[in-house]
Amino acid sequence: MERLKSILLAEDNHMDVELTLEALGRHNLANDVEVVNDGEEALDYLHRRGKYSSRLEGNPAVVLLDIKMPKVTGLEVLKEIKGDPKLRMMPVVVLTSSREESDLIKSYNLGVNAYVVKPLGFEEFVTAVSRLGVFWAIINEPPPGTSSGIA
Amino acid sequence: MLTDNTGIVIFANAAATGIFAHMNEHLVGSRFELRDRSETSEISALIGSEERYFEIRASEVHWQGQKFNLGVFRDITRRKLVEERLRASEERYRHLFEHAMLGVFQVSVGGEILDVNPTFALMFGYSSPQELKALVKNVDSELFIDPQRRLQIIRRVEQNPGPGVFENQYRRRDGTSFTGRTFLHPVRDAYGNILHIEGFVEDISERRKSEEALRRSEERFSKVFSSSPVGISITTLSEGRFLDANQAFLEVYGYVHDEVVGRTSSELNMWVNPEVRERIAREIHEKGKAQELEVELRMKSGELFTGMFSAEIINISGEDCMIGLLRDITDQKNAYEARSRLAAIVESASDAVFAKTVDGVITAWNHGAEILFGYPAQEIIGKNIRILYSQERVEEEERILNRLLKGETVAQFESVRIRKGGEPVEVSLTISPIFDADKKIVGASQIARDITERRKSEQQIRMLNEELEHRVLERTAQLEAANKELEAFSYSVSHDLRAPLRHIHGYSDLLSRRIEGKADQTELRYLRYISDSVREMGNLIDDLLAFSRMGRSELHKTSVDLRKTVENVIGLFSDEISRREIEWIISDLPTVDGDSAMLQLVFQNLIGNAVKYTRTRSKAIIQIGSEIRPDQVIVRVNDNGVGFDMKYANNLFGVFQRLHRSEEFEGTGIGLANVRRIIHRHGGETWAEGGLDKGATFYFSLPNHKKG
Numbered sequence: 001m002e003r004l005k006s007i008l009l010a011e012d013n014h015m016d017v018e019l020t021l022e023a024l025g026r027h028n029l030a031n032d033v034e035v036v037n038d039g040e041e042a043l044d045y046l047h048r049r050g051k052y053s054s055r056l057e058g059n060p061a062v063v064l065l066d067i068k069m070p071k072v073t074g075l076e077v078l079k080e081i082k083g084d085p086k087l088r089m090m091p092v093v094v095l096t097s098s099r100e101e102s103d104l105i106k107s108y109n110l111g112v113n114a115y116v117v118k119p120l121g122f123e124e125f126v127t128a129v130s131r132l133g134v135f136w137a138i139i140n141e142p143p144p145g146t147s148s149g150i151a
Numbered sequence: 152m153l154t155d156n157t158g159i160v161i162f163a164n165a166a167a168t169g170i171f172a173h174m175n176e177h178l179v180g181s182r183f184e185l186r187d188r189s190e191t192s193e194i195s196a197l198i199g200s201e202e203r204y205f206e207i208r209a210s211e212v213h214w215q216g217q218k219f220n221l222g223v224f225r226d227i228t229r230r231k232l233v234e235e236r237l238r239a240s241e242e243r244y245r246h247l248f249e250h251a252m253l254g255v256f257q258v259s260v261g262g263e264i265l266d267v268n269p270t271f272a273l274m275f276g277y278s279s280p281q282e283l284k285a286l287v288k289n290v291d292s293e294l295f296i297d298p299q300r301r302l303q304i305i306r307r308v309e310q311n312p313g314p315g316v317f318e319n320q321y322r323r324r325d326g327t328s329f330t331g332r333t334f335l336h337p338v339r340d341a342y343g344n345i346l347h348i349e350g351f352v353e354d355i356s357e358r359r360k361s362e363e364a365l366r367r368s369e370e371r372f373s374k375v376f377s378s379s380p381v382g383i384s385i386t387t388l389s390e391g392r393f394l395d396a397n398q399a400f401l402e403v404y405g406y407v408h409d410e411v412v413g414r415t416s417s418e419l420n421m422w423v424n425p426e427v428r429e430r431i432a433r434e435i436h437e438k439g440k441a442q443e444l445e446v447e448l449r450m451k452s453g454e455l456f457t458g459m460f461s462a463e464i465i466n467i468s469g470e471d472c473m474i475g476l477l478r479d480i481t482d483q484k485n486a487y488e489a490r491s492r493l494a495a496i497v498e499s500a501s502d503a504v505f506a507k508t509v510d511g512v513i514t515a516w517n518h519g520a521e522i523l524f525g526y527p528a529q530e531i532i533g534k535n536i537r538i539l540y541s542q543e544r545v546e547e548e549e550r551i552l553n554r555l556l557k558g559e560t561v562a563q564f565e566s567v568r569i570r571k572g573g574e575p576v577e578v579s580l581t582i583s584p585i586f587d588a589d590k591k592i593v594g595a596s597q598i599a600r601d602i603t604e605r606r607k608s609e610q611q612i613r614m615l616n617e618e619l620e621h622r623v624l625e626r627t628a629q630l631e632a633a634n635k636e637l638e639a640f641s642y643s644v645s646h647d648l649r650a651p652l653r654h655i656h657g658y659s660d661l662l663s664r665r666i667e668g669k670a671d672q673t674e675l676r677y678l679r680y681i682s683d684s685v686r687e688m689g690n691l692i693d694d695l696l697a698f699s700r701m702g703r704s705e706l707h708k709t710s711v712d713l714r715k716t717v718e719n720v721i722g723l724f725s726d727e728i729s730r731r732e733i734e735w736i737i738s739d740l741p742t743v744d745g746d747s748a749m750l751q752l753v754f755q756n757l758i759g760n761a762v763k764y765t766r767t768r769s770k771a772i773i774q775i776g777s778e779i780r781p782d783q784v785i786v787r788v789n790d791n792g793v794g795f796d797m798k799y800a801n802n803l804f805g806v807f808q809r810l811h812r813s814e815e816f817e818g819t820g821i822g823l824a825n826v827r828r829i830i831h832r833h834g835g836e837t838w839a840e841g842g843l844d845k846g847a848t849f850y851f852s853l854p855n856h857k858k859g
Contacts, residue, residue, distance in 0.1 A: 013650060013654075015654040015657070015658070016650065016653075016654070019653070019654070019657040019658075019661075022657075022661065067646070068646045068647070096646070097645065097646045097647075098642070098645035098646045098649065099645075100641075100642055100645055100646075101700070101704075102638075102642070118649075119653075120649060120652055120653050120656060121656055121686060121689075122653075122657040122659075122660035122661075123660070125653065125656075125657065
């Protein structure tokens with residue numbers, strides 16, 4: 001079986017975290033998910049600083065990024081990722097409640113790799129999130145320097 | 152008759168007795184002195200009632216030693232009368248001769264002056280006939296200008312037995328000449344030889360002169376008459392019959408000479424008011440003339456004109472006539488009227504209008520000028536225009552004048568002038584040169600307008616503009632802020648409202664999984680209702696956000712083929728359509744200018760509604776058509792569905808307005824609100840017609856940009 005690659009989920013709402021993990025779990029993708037609760041934490045994680053300074057080197061296979069987050073928003077995180085030579089190749093998927101046109105434009109301008117609106121109905125939500133997990137964590141070939149899961 | 156030596160009549164014959172019968176019955180024996188009488192003497196006697204004259208030839212006769220006196224009477228009454236007449240006649244002629252106004256003369260054929268009268272002498276410059284006779288030695292050279300002339304006349308007279316008339320140039324004593332008209336009568340003897348010539352001379356120099364003057368005058372008059380630019384007519388006073396008319400007169404009326412002469416002015420219908428002619432004729436008759444009367448006259452063509460008419464009475468061959476002078480003053484009158492009109496316009500103009508000479512002397516000044524500058528016309532006309540200038544602007548007049556002299560017009564020149572009383576006034580001036588007939592600049596006309604008010608208005612407009620701009624900026628900022636707020640609002644709605652719903656849905660789903668098998672039907676139904684409500688809420692939020700976006704997003708106008716759009720939209724409903732029997736009747740649809748995606752949404756809503764609300768029909772008929780008007784395109788979507796009550800027609804297009812329960816027909820009630828918003832943003836209108844169970848027709852209009 002293919003080695004599972006790690007997923008970084010940046011999501012401030014604990015219910016969303018739980019529902020997302022539930023969805024990923026239904027396809028056995030929940031184990032290698034690292035959850036951060038705001039943009040700042042996400043960046044700390046990626047830059048291996050603060051409480052993440054001791055984590056192993058290597059980028060996640062994909063970042064599932066909520067846009068509306070306290071402190072540092074998802075878009076700001078995205079901007080920093082895509083502006084950083086060490087991070088920019090890492091796939092980032094915006095996973096958000098809305099399909100606001102302005103968010104779409106900004107995200108794609110910043111170089112987002114995918115933009116997914118969380119469906120309202122839970123069945124659709126599960127389908128969408130699990131497909132995402134399958135695609136990015138299993139099917140997609142990540143760029144070099146991607147950590148190969150949490151050992 | 153025989154008397155004795157004592158004078159006693161001793162014998163008288165019958166004739167002699169008859170002579171004395173009236174005074175003495177018995178002549179014999181009466182005394183009649185013959186002795187003292189000369190050889191012949193005369194007596195007069197009354198015979199009957201007639202006085203008769205007798206010649207007495209007395210002589211002494213001796214008979215028988217006695218001396219007697221014999222008297223022979225001869226009736227000489229007849230001779231006496233002739234003699235008396237002759238004497239009187241001679242007396243008269245002598246008188247005439249002496250006192251005649253004519254010069255009377257008697258000359259011999261040889262040229263010797265026999266007798267002249269005093270007039271003759273005076274005529275030739277001599278004080279008396281005696282002086283003339285004494286001084287004039289040679290008649291031919293001293294009394295005639297041409298010394299040969301007298302002999303020529305004599306020869307003529309010799310050839311013609313009767314009297315003759317000659318005109319000669321005579322010489323006066325001082326050498327000057329005069330024209331004499333000379334009547335000659337040769338006095339001949341019984342054999343026809345001319346004894347002498349008598350006659351008289353009339354100095355006709357003066358008459359000649361006046362005749363010449365008259366002739367010239369007539370000639371002049373005739374010339375004036377025929378060539379005068381003033382129309383002249385001669386008509387009878389009583390009935391206005393034309394005796395003559397000159398060319399100018401005929402031209403004014405458009406007649407030729409023969410059409411006028413011999414006819415009357417009333418026959419020719421010349422007077423617009425015939426009573427005017429009557430009045431003029433009366434006036435002429437009373438005063439002898441009429442002067443400068445303005446009269447309305449009619450031409451041959453019927454056209455009317457105004458004439459200036461003057462006339463005087465003249466007598467021609469005993470008839471009172473009127474010689475009339477006529478000028479067509481229509482043009483003059485029109486020009487006068489035009490000038491009066493212009494003058495009135497200038498006078499009544501609210502702008503100040505005035506004129507000045509090159510030297511700056513004011514020559515005209517209207518009422519507007521009085522109001523603007525405060526000076527009445529009579530006060531300022533004749534004054535220099537500098538009176539209107541302040542000290543520091545006096546040289547401005549010089550500069551303006553220089554520009555005018557170059558032929559320029561100074562237009563809308565803004566400056567300051569001084570009113571009477573010294574108050575300055577802001578004016579806009581337009582100054583034009585005034586030319587004389589030789590195109591020489593003789594002055595300038597000025598139009599001045601008080602621009603104080605305008606200045607104030609301009610200032611006000613500027614302030615209002617600034618304020619308006621400011622307010623527009625403010626409003627724009629407010630609007631932008633409102634838009635930003637709205638955007639932020641809908642942004643947070645779309646994120647923050649959906650998340651809890653998702654969570655409700657998610658957890659109710661998780662809950663239903665956890666209690667699966669343990670929950671009863673009612674518990675499961677509750678959970679299902681929660682899920683359904685969440686979905687509905689989600690739809691409402693999505694619709695509301697879409698509607699809000701519709702109002703804010705920009706229109707991307709292109710050419711949109713509505714027929715293709717309709718076909719696309721019908722394609723979207725293929726699922727439902729395939730399950731139903733629907734007849735589509737789609738007529739011609741135009742191509743319009745608009746936002747393709749939005750117009751597609753319009754049809755999506757309208758066709759979606761048509762499909763939805765015909766669901767209860769076994770066979771649905773949906774018709775889509777259009778009407779193209781000059782200024783707009785009207786599109787309609789008609790169905791044979793459940794329709795609606797027209798009293799709710801106004802509610803149809805409101806947000807979340809529904810005429811059916813969702814159990815009957817699903818929907819959020821945002822569709823037609825979107826249709827209306829889209830159509831409004833395209834500059835069109837929406838409306839609907841229908842009836843309960845009678846189907847519905849929805850209309851929308853769009854501006855027709857392809858006019859013509």
